[in-house]
Amino acid sequence: MIEIRFAGYGGQGIIRSGIIIGKAASLYDDKFATMNQSFGPEARGGACSAQVIVSDDRVLYPYVTVPNVMVAMSQEGYSKYEPELGDEGLLLIDEDLVRPKPLRGNIKLYSVPATRFAEELGNRIIANVVMLGFFTAISEVVTVEAMKKAIPTLVPSRFVELNLKAFDKGYEYGLELRGKEKRGKAGTAGRC
Amino acid sequence: MSAPKVAERPRPKMKEEPHPMESLLRMERIPHIWCPTCGIGTTVTAFATALEKLDWDLDKVCIVSGIGCTGRVAGYMRLDSFHTTHGRPIAFATGVKLGNPELKVVVFSGDGDLIAIGGNHFIHAARRNMDLTVICVNNFIYAMTGGQVAPTTPPTGYATTSPYGNFEKPFNIPHLAESCGAVYVARWTALHVRRLTNSIMEALQKPGFSVVEVITPCANYWGRINRLGTGLDLMRFYHENSIIKHGEDTRNLDIEFKKPIVVGKFIDRERPTFLQAYNQRLSEILGDKFKPYGGKA
Amino acid sequence: MKADPKGVLTGSHFLDGDHACAEGALAAGCRFFGGYPITPSTEVAERFSQRCPLVEAIFIQMEDELGSLAAVIGAAWTGRKAMTVTSGPGFSLMMEHIGLAAMLETPLVLANVQRGGPSTGLPTLTGQADMMQARWGSHGDYEIIAVSPNSPQETFDFTIKAFNLSERYRVPVLVMLDECVGHMTEKVVIPPADEIEIEPRRYYKGPKDKYLPFKPDKDLVPPMVDAGSGTRFHVTGLTHDYRGYPVMSADCQEELVRRLVNKIRKNADHIVEYEEEQTDGADVVVISYGITSRVALRAVDLARQEGIKVGILRLIVVWPFPEKRIRELAGKVKAFVMPEINYGQMVLEVDRCACGRAEVALVPHGGGWVHDPEDILHTIRQAAKGKGVGKGVIEYPRKKRG
Numbered sequence: 001m002i003e004i005r006f007a008g009y010g011g012q013g014i015i016r017s018g019i020i021i022g023k024a025a026s027l028y029d030d031k032f033a034t035m036n037q038s039f040g041p042e043a044r045g046g047a048c049s050a051q052v053i054v055s056d057d058r059v060l061y062p063y064v065t066v067p068n069v070m071v072a073m074s075q076e077g078y079s080k081y082e083p084e085l086g087d088e089g090l091l092l093i094d095e096d097l098v099r100p101k102p103l104r105g106n107i108k109l110y111s112v113p114a115t116r117f118a119e120e121l122g123n124r125i126i127a128n129v130v131m132l133g134f135f136t137a138i139s140e141v142v143t144v145e146a147m148k149k150a151i152p153t154l155v156p157s158r159f160v161e162l163n164l165k166a167f168d169k170g171y172e173y174g175l176e177l178r179g180k181e182k183r184g185k186a187g188t189a190g191r192c
Numbered sequence: 193m194s195a196p197k198v199a200e201r202p203r204p205k206m207k208e209e210p211h212p213m214e215s216l217l218r219m220e221r222i223p224h225i226w227c228p229t230c231g232i233g234t235t236v237t238a239f240a241t242a243l244e245k246l247d248w249d250l251d252k253v254c255i256v257s258g259i260g261c262t263g264r265v266a267g268y269m270r271l272d273s274f275h276t277t278h279g280r281p282i283a284f285a286t287g288v289k290l291g292n293p294e295l296k297v298v299v300f301s302g303d304g305d306l307i308a309i310g311g312n313h314f315i316h317a318a319r320r321n322m323d324l325t326v327i328c329v330n331n332f333i334y335a336m337t338g339g340q341v342a343p344t345t346p347p348t349g350y351a352t353t354s355p356y357g358n359f360e361k362p363f364n365i366p367h368l369a370e371s372c373g374a375v376y377v378a379r380w381t382a383l384h385v386r387r388l389t390n391s392i393m394e395a396l397q398k399p400g401f402s403v404v405e406v407i408t409p410c411a412n413y414w415g416r417i418n419r420l421g422t423g424l425d426l427m428r429f430y431h432e433n434s435i436i437k438h439g440e441d442t443r444n445l446d447i448e449f450k451k452p453i454v455v456g457k458f459i460d461r462e463r464p465t466f467l468q469a470y471n472q473r474l475s476e477i478l479g480d481k482f483k484p485y486g487g488k489a
Numbered sequence: 490m491k492a493d494p495k496g497v498l499t500g501s502h503f504l505d506g507d508h509a510c511a512e513g514a515l516a517a518g519c520r521f522f523g524g525y526p527i528t529p530s531t532e533v534a535e536r537f538s539q540r541c542p543l544v545e546a547i548f549i550q551m552e553d554e555l556g557s558l559a560a561v562i563g564a565a566w567t568g569r570k571a572m573t574v575t576s577g578p579g580f581s582l583m584m585e586h587i588g589l590a591a592m593l594e595t596p597l598v599l600a601n602v603q604r605g606g607p608s609t610g611l612p613t614l615t616g617q618a619d620m621m622q623a624r625w626g627s628h629g630d631y632e633i634i635a636v637s638p639n640s641p642q643e644t645f646d647f648t649i650k651a652f653n654l655s656e657r658y659r660v661p662v663l664v665m666l667d668e669c670v671g672h673m674t675e676k677v678v679i680p681p682a683d684e685i686e687i688e689p690r691r692y693y694k695g696p697k698d699k700y701l702p703f704k705p706d707k708d709l710v711p712p713m714v715d716a717g718s719g720t721r722f723h724v725t726g727l728t729h730d731y732r733g734y735p736v737m738s739a740d741c742q743e744e745l746v747r748r749l750v751n752k753i754r755k756n757a758d759h760i761v762e763y764e765e766e767q768t769d770g771a772d773v774v775v776i777s778y779g780i781t782s783r784v785a786l787r788a789v790d791l792a793r794q795e796g797i798k799v800g801i802l803r804l805i806v807v808w809p810f811p812e813k814r815i816r817e818l819a820g821k822v823k824a825f826v827m828p829e830i831n832y833g834q835m836v837l838e839v840d841r842c843a844c845g846r847a848e849v850a851l852v853p854h855g856g857g858w859v860h861d862p863e864d865i866l867h868t869i870r871q872a873a874k875g876k877g878v879g880k881g882v883i884e885y886p887r888k889k890r891g
Contacts, residue, residue, distance in 0.1 A: 019674060023503035026676040035503075035674035060787040061862060062673050062780065218723070221734060251719040256563070267723055267735065272716040274566070275725035275735075276559065277589050283556030287563025287571070288716055290547050291521055295567070295717045313559075316552040466549075474542045482542050 001055040002141050003064035005084070007077030010048045013128035014073065018050025020132060020150050021142055025054045028146035034059040047076045054141050069139050071131060072098045073114065092135055094127065110138050110177060117169050121162065129155075129163045130170035137174025144171060216240045216250070218270050225264055229423020231382030231408025232262055235329055236269070238385055238406075239300070242392040253296045256285040258305035261336045261410075262329040265300040279309030282317045285324050293467055293486050296396065297323075303330040303344040307363050311343070318372035320466040321400040327392065328365060328403060331410035332447075339413035346449040350417050367442035369403040370459050376402035377442065377459035381430040382409060384455060391457060400465045407453060420450075492516050492685035496544045504677045506670040507532035507574075509641040510600050511540065512677070513648030514572050516685055519598070520546035521571035523560035525553055525579060528612040529668040530602035533574040554579040558586035558599065565590075565597045566724075568690070568715035570652055572598040576668075577606045580619055580626070587661055588627030591749060593724045594703070594711060596655035596690065598648065600664040602671040603830075605856030615668035616856035617779055618831035623663050624808050630746050632753035634760060635663040635808040637779040641675045647805070653688035654760065658752055659710050665807060667830070669780040669859055693720070701731040703745070709752035753809055762805040763814065771800030772823045772873050776815075776839055778804040780859055781828050788828075788865035797873050807835065815842035823875030824848035828865045830856050833882055840882045848877035851884050863888065 004021065008014040015037045022035035034053045051064040066086040072078035072093045078100065085091060087105030095111035103109055112134040118127035129151065136147050151167060152160045211219060217240070226232050243250065250271060257266035259278035266273040272295075276284045281299045289297045299306070306314050306328050317324060333351055334340040341354035344365070348357045366377045376398040378391040388406060395402035409415065409426035420426060430453070438456040445454050464472065471484040496515035504512065510533050514522075522537040534550065541548035547564075551557040557573045564571040575583055580601045590597055603619050605611030619626075623635050634654050638644040644666055651662040693700050693712040700720040705711045714720045727735035728742045753760065768774050773792075777785040782803040792799045802818070804811065815838075818825075824847055827836040832853045840849040850872045852865050867888040877883040 019503060022674055027501050027503060033503075033675065036669075036672065059675075060783045062669055062783065062859065218734075251721070252717050254716050267725060270721050272721055273723045274563070275723070275727065276562075277585055277726055280555060280559040280586070283551065283559035284563040286549070286551075286556070287521070287523060287560030287565075288567055289563075290523075290549060290560070291564035291567030291569045291571070292715070292717055312552050313556050316556070470547075478542060483545055485542075485545065485547055 001053060001057070001059070002069065002139075003067045004052045004054070004069045004071070004139075004141065005064055005067040005081050006050040006052070006071045006073075007081045008048055008073030008128070009046060009076065012048070012073050013125065014048045015050045016154065017071075017128045017132055018052050020147065020154050021052045021054070021135075023154065024142045024146035024150035025052075028149045029143055031056060032059050034062050036063060047074065047080055049077060049081060069135070069141065071135055073128065073131060075099065090139055092131070092138060094131065110134070110174070112170060112173055114170060117173070118166060121166055121169065123162065126159075126163055126166040129166040133167040133170025133172070134174040135170075136167075137171045137178060213237070213240045213244075216243060216270050218268055221268055224268055226261060227412045229409060229411045229426075230261070231331065231406070231410070232265065232329055234382040234385060235327065235388070235406045235408060236265055238389040239298075239327060239392055240269075241389045242396060245389075245393060246396060248296065252294060253298065254285075254288055255298045255300055256281040256288065257299070258301040258310060260302040260305045260334065261331075262300060262302035263305060279305055280313065282306065282310060282313040282324065282326065286317060286322050289323055290467070293323075296325075298396070299324055299326045301328065303328060303332070303365070304334045304342045307365060307368070308343045315368070315372040318369055318374045318401045318403075321373055321375060321463050321469075323399055323401070323465045323467065325392075325395045325398075325402045326404070328405050329408050330365060330405055331408045331414055333410055333414040333417075335410045335413045339417050344447075346447050349414075349449045352417070362447065364442065364446045365403070365405045366445045366458050370442045373401065373463065374403045374459060375400035375461050375463050378403075378457040379405040379407065379445065379455050381407040381434055381453065381455060383427050383430040383434065394457070394460070398460070399468075400463060407447075407455075490687045490689045492682040492687050493518055494682035496520075496546070497682040497685065498679050499681045500679055502677045502679065503674055504641050505532060505672055505674040506638070506641040506644040506666055507602065507672065508536045509645040509677045510574065510648050510664065510666065510671075511536035512679060513645040514598065514652065515540060515544060515546070516645070516679065516682070517570065517649040517652035518687055519570045519572050519652065520544070521561065521564035521569040522546070522548045522573065523551050523557045523564065523571070524573045524575070525551050525557050527554075527576045527579045529604055529671050530574045530576045530579075530600065532671070533600060533602070554582035555585060558583045558590070561597050562586060562590050562593065562595045565595045566593075566716050570596070570656075572600065574600040574602065576602045577604045577610060577612075577619065578608070580622065584622070584626040587633070588629060588631065589726050590661040591627065591631035591633065592726050594659040594749070595661065596659050596713075597661050598651045598655055598664060599661060600648065600666065603665065603667040611857050613668065614857040615780065615859065616830050617667055617781065618834065618856060620665065620807065620829070620831065620834040623665055630750060632660070632750050633663060633808050634658065634660055634753065634806065635665050636805060637665045637807045638670060639779055639782045640670060641673060641677045644670060645677050645679065649685060649687075653686070656688040656690050657710070658756065658760070659691070659713060660753065663808075665779065667780055702733040703729060704731040705748060705752070708756060709748050757809045758813075760806055760809055761811045761814075763811050764801070764803040764805060766801045768800030768802060768818060768822070770798060772798045772875065773826055773869050774800040774802050774818055774822050774824075775826045775828070775865070775869065776802045776804070777828055778807050778835065781830060784859045784862055785828050785865055788862040788869060791862065791866050792869045795870070797869060799869055804835075810835070810838045810842075812838075812842050815839055816844065819843040819846040822847050824850055824872035824877070826850045826852060826865065826868050826872050828852035828854070828860050828868075830854045830859065836882050845879040848872055848875050848880070849882050850877060851882050853884065
């Protein structure tokens, strides 16, 4: 069972990211997935988060307790949720938006300039999809095929191509990073 | 010289003579519960006459009432009839109308039911121009429960919960109805039977939210508590103090204690009903994907 | 009868409980929705507002919850399947018309996405504290049916079940979900229309002038007609006879209200539904419903790993309560453990049925979140000793955390 926390600010597509992962896992990877989001005043403009649990068995407890993966796309979201990340967890950040504290335990940090990539592709609104590509490559929680099936069903039809491009950008960047990691830099890839 | 004797007319045999409105009334429930000289019966007669004159398929006419003296009307009409909860007949009728738009739905209830506890439903149904005809019997008081103050009680009038005389400003029902969007608004007293009947006929035929206010005598409570005399005295008051002013600005229709009452047809205008607006908007937006709503499920 | 394909969105979806509720209703043939938005049930109304125009159904956002349920009852009497949805404060406002719907024997469905209370409470966070209000909330005597799903899939399935039960027994049926289930997004499989069983309305088929709206069939349920179909019926919230006419007498009250109660009580065996697992030979049976039933499963797994013999009884239909089964189990087990997100509601029913023959331990939670499975586990361990038999509903102090 993998617990994932996505954190950022309202408007970044954080919730949508959770839905895409959950849908990919439960409909196209044939796993069980439960997605929850934070509701309330904090969801409007301020810190915003989505949580997804992906499992081979039915998910019983519906909320994340000790996330295995945390994705941070804002400093505020990072500060709020980083403490709950497990000591063995993966921490994925948008490197231009989050300045991480020194790492604790065996947490591995992976950084991607998701928003910058999105801007280069023409629209910063798809930064979350770049991040999803990156997440898919780094975490291996969902398959790339499942993600590519889920995305077109959850974005406006005229933006499907752009979104898939954004996804690929993040995914390739992630694979590259992992390749470097394997070529002798294991364990240090993310330590900055 | 003594007055000439009036020839005794042959009296009809009551048992054989059917009530002229038998087809419209639940005769097995008569006698009704209303007090002698109450104006609700007159209003029911006007409504029944209007229905007869219209010659509609009465299977397709529904009546919805709330709670109170007038709330009992639904129970006496031989129509599909709903006696609902206090204040909610307009909301209930909204469901009936939208459930089957082929039905003509009439809300028949009192001032307390429709304007106090049911005020929110009244203003919103008017705003939406829900296709309902509302007959609002206004006797200035909560009569069924023994004469409590109402949102229609004219200032200084007494009621059991206003033992020192009412000091609150009452609602002017035609003005309220107009302001909220009603397309047809009239007011008559129980004395104006013919005009009332005509107004009810017009209201029934008007698509949208139509309101007919009927000022009725309540001798037992309103009359007694305020020492206004008998039912006959109240009718005489209407006779002497009603001023017919069709088209009068509804702002001028406040009713003051023991002062003349302006009656007439005040509003008769066109505006799309809820369903017309619904069908128009959704057809525009959804095109062929939308089948205009209208028939039965 | 099979479902009308028009409302059935066949396929696999990733939906939250609220959206699944709306889809379940449309699949069941619901074609009227009147409601007032309130967190956390608003998404149900939103889904209806978007979907209704596409399936020849009508959506109206009413001015308040009083009007919402009143309109739903009105629409139901025109032959439409109708529903509304609400939460906490809105549920309180709907009590008046739950009574009217019970009195007029109107089939309809009301979903309550429970949140923390009392009053405005916790609008965005979960609770299960309206369970007794669901049963007893409107004044006077009546019986109700309520179901409680624990996932979006079940919310879809149970909403259909709710419509079917409401038509079968001419009674309002409540879908008691909660914020957690309503806002949780999971896979929901919507089957093809011809695999969805639908209970048709029980229509009166005799001569129009002989129709008696409240003359029951053998199973105590009277057949119905639609407004506008020519029977010129009358219905009233007052105590009434077969004709629907008010009769202010103790005799009429006795006949009518006893039947309103008995049509559910005497048919309870057909209505009651629960899931049971490993209750044979169990020392402890954990009874739960809604979201808590999922969380409890985790605690049960942990307890079994410790060697405790734990069974599970999960309520699907919460009202009527499965009295008979709980009474049977009470003679066999040491203890019942009941976690619920309130300070003791359904557990009172368990205690009533246990009759002092088994311990009844409550694991309460004030709302705002679901239980920590550790808390349930802790109570299971204590209850396995069965020392609280005959002490009424007991609570074990929470385990201290390091």
